[in-house]
Amino acid sequence: MRFAIFLLAALAALPARANSLSAGSAGAPPGGSAVVNLTLSARGAELTGLQFDLDFDARTLELEASAGPAASAAGKALHASVPAPAALGRLRYVVIGLNQNVIEDGIIARFTVRVQPQAAVGTYVLRLANVIGTRRDGGTLPLPSSDGSLQVITGPTPFISPGGVRHGASFEPEFSPQSWVTVFGSGLANTTRIWTAADFRENQLPTQLDGVSVTINGLPAYVYYISPTQLNVLAPRDTSEGEAVVQVRSPLGTSHAASARMQRLSPGFFMFEPESRRYVAAVHADGTWAAKPGLWPGVATRAVKPGDTVMLFATGFGPTNPPSDPGFIFASPLPLAGTVAVRIGGVAATVAFAGVVSNGLVQINVVVPELPDGDATVRAEIGGVHSPANAWITVRR
Numbered sequence: 001m002r003f004a005i006f007l008l009a010a011l012a013a014l015p016a017r018a019n020s021l022s023a024g025s026a027g028a029p030p031g032g033s034a035v036v037n038l039t040l041s042a043r044g045a046e047l048t049g050l051q052f053d054l055d056f057d058a059r060t061l062e063l064e065a066s067a068g069p070a071a072s073a074a075g076k077a078l079h080a081s082v083p084a085p086a087a088l089g090r091l092r093y094v095v096i097g098l099n100q101n102v103i104e105d106g107i108i109a110r111f112t113v114r115v116q117p118q119a120a121v122g123t124y125v126l127r128l129a130n131v132i133g134t135r136r137d138g139g140t141l142p143l144p145s146s147d148g149s150l151q152v153i154t155g156p157t158p159f160i161s162p163g164g165v166r167h168g169a170s171f172e173p174e175f176s177p178q179s180w181v182t183v184f185g186s187g188l189a190n191t192t193r194i195w196t197a198a199d200f201r202e203n204q205l206p207t208q209l210d211g212v213s214v215t216i217n218g219l220p221a222y223v224y225y226i227s228p229t230q231l232n233v234l235a236p237r238d239t240s241e242g243e244a245v246v247q248v249r250s251p252l253g254t255s256h257a258a259s260a261r262m263q264r265l266s267p268g269f270f271m272f273e274p275e276s277r278r279y280v281a282a283v284h285a286d287g288t289w290a291a292k293p294g295l296w297p298g299v300a301t302r303a304v305k306p307g308d309t310v311m312l313f314a315t316g317f318g319p320t321n322p323p324s325d326p327g328f329i330f331a332s333p334l335p336l337a338g339t340v341a342v343r344i345g346g347v348a349a350t351v352a353f354a355g356v357v358s359n360g361l362v363q364i365n366v367v368v369p370e371l372p373d374g375d376a377t378v379r380a381e382i383g384g385v386h387s388p389a390n391a392w393i394t395v396r397r
Contacts, residue, residue: 021052021108021131022198023148026211027190027251031117034211034251036126036148038109039198040070042133045141046102049076049134050095052145054111055127058089061150062114069201070106071095078109092130100136106202119152126150151210156187157253165246165260168232168360169315170268170388174261177238178326179316180360181221182230183214185255188248189226203329205234205359211251216262217244222327222359234326234360238262265338266316267380267387280378280391283311292375292394303396306370309352310393312342314362317354317382326359333357338382342366344393345376371395 020041026034040050056063067078076097083092095108111126128145135141161184163173168180175181189212199206205222207213214221214233217240221233231248238244244262248255270281274295282290284302290310291301304310320334333355340354342364350367357363364380373396380387 020144020146021050021128022146023054023126023128024198025149025151025191026113027151027153028113028115028211029154029252030115030119030121030152032251033112033114034150036111036113036150037068037107037198038111038148039106040103040108041105041197042103042141042143045133046136047133047141048074048097048100048102048136050103050108050132051092051134052131053083053090053092053129055125055129056089057124060116060119060152061089061124062116063091064112064114065093066110066112067095068107068109070104071108074101074103075099076101076103076108096134102136104202113150115150115152121152121154124150124152151190153190153251155190155252158185158188158248158250158255160185160188160246160248160255160258165244165258167266167268167316169270169313170391172266172268172388174263174266175235176263176266176316176318177235178319178324178360179235179266180224181216181233181235183233183246183248184230185248186229187250187252188212188231188255189228189250190252192227194225195223200329205327205329207327211249213249215245215247215249235262237326263385265318265383265385267314267340267382267385268316269312269314269378269380269387269391271391278375278390278392280393281313282393283313285309285311290393292396303394304368305395305397306368308368309365310368312364312366312378312380314364314380314387315360317356317362317380320356324356330356330358333363336362336382340364341381343377343379343381344369345371345395347371368395373397 024037028034126148131143131145133141164184166182191210207220212226219236225232246258271277272279289301319337321337335355342349347369353365375392378391
């Protein structure tokens with residue numbers, strides 16, 4: 001998976017939460033442990049208590065539970081018992097307090113799952129059952145649930161390829177704080193996925209997926225995509241420049257300290273994948289992809305023409321004004337602190353808007369200048385730093 005237009009759709013519309021209780025997934029080696037979160041999404045049902053059963057393989061796994069931040073914030077405690085008749089590997093939990101405080105959506109319990117040293121490699125299901133919420137008015141609400149799992153895994157510790165820390169859009173060797181970063185390597189993760197609603201704590205971005213996390217200069221990055229050979233993360237807010245230390249942690253261990261270049265500005269466009277990432281990721285005002293016809297078989301595209309307003313997508317354009325926190329979901333677009341200039345085919349284009357529209361995602365609205373038909377270069381400049389020159393858009397009247 002390359003980190004291009006796939007990111008744009010995912011960030012523009014974060015997944016909606018269902019009315020449910022869901023267990024997450026994680027991985028650990030034999031003899032190791034991992035944390036699995038239990039996330040409540042009650043959609044305003046005003047639950048003040050919760051009861052659920054959890055089935056697991058007690059011959060392989062040992063569980064230790066604690067109240068999650070959403071339960072603790074409501075003054076609730078987590079209690080466990082063995083339901084009668086006693087069942088191997090079934091525990092009943094209640095989340096309850098001495099008051100009528102409503103439990104907000106979020107992580108209501110954390111399970112530290114320890115794996116027996118003799119455990120066989122495989123996937124072990126943490127199955128939820130009999131989930132019932134208690135309302136403020138004394139009524140009850142059965143909740144659908146989704147099971148979690150713990151993968152018992154073996155393999156090498158994470159390894160970052162030489163020069164494997166790259167700009168998340170242009171894949172150039174430098175990146176900026178609060179911008180998207182791609183990490184290439186091997187053994188980086190044992191699963192392949194992007195973040196989902198269950199990975200968020202209220203409006204905070206996740207700093208780990210399935211036990212995989214990344215630090216940049218010791219600060220946690222925000223993890224969007226994991227796979228064995230590639231990670232996509234949002235760099236934290238940082239004021240340092242120069243050589244940055246990047247490390248990957250997974251249930252199997254910690255990578256070496258890789259070195260990468262971090263600078264205040266590193267403008268770069270996201271690119272469409274076909275034709276070796278030749279064309280910038282751009283969209284017409286009506287939502288049609290701004291690309292030459294036939295770039296993707298079966299996908300509607302339309303080239304640009306002089307006078308069109310198109311939206312270009314990028315990252316690495318520096319801070320916003322007012323400043324923003326990359327770890328929280330954006331409430332609304334924010335303009336960039338610096339002034340952006342764009343040239344298409346070497347001709348200055350009018351920039352109608354330049355700002356961050358979602359975490360790390362820069363949108364630049366430009367008016368296409370008078371140009372002849374054909375492929376034209378697209379280049380942006382901010383603070384005296386230019387985006388790479390190998391980005392194109394198709395002009396056709």
